[in-house]
Amino acid sequence: MLRSPDRSVINVKSINMKTEAVNAAKKTAWSSGVRARSILLSLIVLFTVPNLQAQGFHLGVKAGANMFKVNGQSFDQSFQYGYNVGGFAELNFTNHWGIQPEVMWNQTNYRTGDHFDAIFPGGPNDLKGKLNYLSIPILLSFRPIKFISLQAGPQFGILMSGDQNLVENGRNAFKKGDFSLVCGAQLNLGGLKLGARYVIGLADINDVSNGTVTNPETWKNQGFQLYAGLRIF
Numbered sequence: 479m480l481r482s483p484d485r486s487v488i489n490v491k492s493i494n495m496k497t498e499a500v501n502a503a504k505k506t507a508w509s510s511g512v513r514a515r516s517i518l519l520s521l522i523v524l525f526t527v528p529n530l531q532a533q534g535f536h537l538g539v540k541a542g543a544n545m546f547k548v549n550g551q552s553f554d555q556s557f558q559y560g561y562n563v564g565g566f567a568e569l570n571f572t573n574h575w576g577i578q579p580e581v582m583w584n585q586t587n588y589r590t591g592d593h594f595d596a597i598f599p600g601g602p603n604d605l606k607g608k609l610n611y612l613s614i615p616i617l618l619s620f621r622p623i624k625f626i627s628l629q630a631g632p633q634f635g636i637l638m639s640g641d642q643n644l645v646e647n648g649r650n651a652f653k654k655g656d657f658s659l660v661c662g663a664q665l666n667l668g669g670l671k672l673g674a675r676y677v678i679g680l681a682d683i684n685d686v687s688n689g690t691v692t693n694p695e696t697w698k699n700q701g702f703q704l705y706a707g708l709r710i711f
Contacts, residue, residue, distance in 0.1 A: 536568040540580075540671065542705025548588040549679065550697040552597045557701055558587035560608065566707060574621050578629060582613040583638075586699055597694060598686060607641030609652060609699075615660050630661040633677065635699075650685055656699060657681040671707035 544560035547553065564582035571577075586609045594601045617631035635656035662675030679698030 534570060536570075536709050537565065537711040538568070538669070538671065538707050538709040539565050540582075540705050540707030542673075542703060544585060544587075544701060544703055546586040546588075546677070546699060546701030548586070548683070548697050549700045550684070551695050552591050552594045552601075553697070554589040554591050554604070556589070558589060558606070560585035560587045562613075562703055562705060564613075568619075568709070570619075573624075576619045576621075578615075578617045578619045578627075580613075580615050580617070582615070584611045584613045584635070585609070586611065586701070609640035610638045611635040611656060612638050617660060619664075621666075625666050627664040627666060627673075628662075629664060629673075629675070630659070633658040633660045637683075652697075653681075653683045653685045655681065656683055658699060662703070669709035671705075671709065673703075673705050673707070675703040675705075677701055677703060 541563040542561070544562050545557040546560055547555055547557050549555070562582050562584045564580055566578055566580040569577045569579075588607050588609065590602055590605045590607075592603050594603050594605075613633055613635045615631060615633035617629040620628045622628070635658065637652060637654045637656065640652065657680050659678045659680055660675055661678075662673055664671055664673035677700065679700050682696045682698065684695065684697040
């Protein structure tokens with residue numbers, strides 16, 4: 479006589495099969511979720527990273543011409559030609575606002591006036607000279623439209639070399655530090671930058687006396703800059 483299968487065994491097998499099916503379904507759903515999240519993350523990276531690169535941080539080089547003078551009674555007040563060369567960075571926070579720090583080599587050319595020796599006895603009249611500064615402007619940049627940036631900010635200068643001997647005792651005539659205000663506009667043509675700026679010296683760079691009065695007049699750097707730049711990163 480044949481024995482019928484034990485119902486308890488059948489129930490156990492049925493439960494095991496259902497459990498395996500549920501686990502398989504969970505694994506499939508989990509795998510699908512992982513793939514979906516991976517795809518979503520990839521899309522976010524794909525669209526976000528280029529946007530950050532386009533708006534966030536860039537580096538470039540620039541060079542141009544300086545038209546400067548030393549503003550003071552004892553100096554000729556016509557602008558003298560020099561040059562500027564260096565690098566810049568762009569840190570853009572939004573489509574409109576950012577900061578543009580730079581490290582520049584700036585040459586300021588000067589010419590003493592016809593009566594320099596009347597203020598500084600023994601000093602040379604009508605003498606041309608130059609001052610080479612390592613300049614660090616830190617400019618706030620506002621872009622009302624994509625192609626134009628309006629910039630303004632402080633500039634710190636360190637006198638690296640120059641024609642210093644304007645008095646008989648041979649002492650340095652100019653202080654080692656300078657501080658200026660810079661303002662201007664920049665045209666953004668893709669990676670090409672074209673700009674013009676005005677530099678207003680705020681610090682007195684005079685470091686000599688006329689023998690009776692220490693620092694008898696104030697000397698300040700002042701002038702215009704024209705430049706072209708190229709964004710390389």
